[in-house]
Amino acid sequence: MGIATIKLVSTNVNSVNLIANQIKDVAKAINVTCKGPIPFPTKRMTHTTRKTPCGRGSHTFEKWEMRFHKRIIQIEGSEQVLRQVMRIQVPDDIQIEISLS
16 A cells, blocks of 8 residues: 554643553554654743733733643555554544545
């Protein structure tokens, strides 16, 4: 086939690392070459809001932050490997994107 690129994105770093290690273990068990998981820089989305609902009073603010963790894994694509990867139980907070080249 070709090379399968698997992109994992989540707000929970532990679940991303767990799924990435499971994919890597599947590749090792089937004995195909695997590159990764390659960590990408963590993206931060910040949002600042006023603490008081009205416009009067002290000027106090709350800062909220959400972090997005990304990992990329490249595996030699064969049907057997991709079937095993599709069987992995993925939590709801992880987005997976698989592309073949």
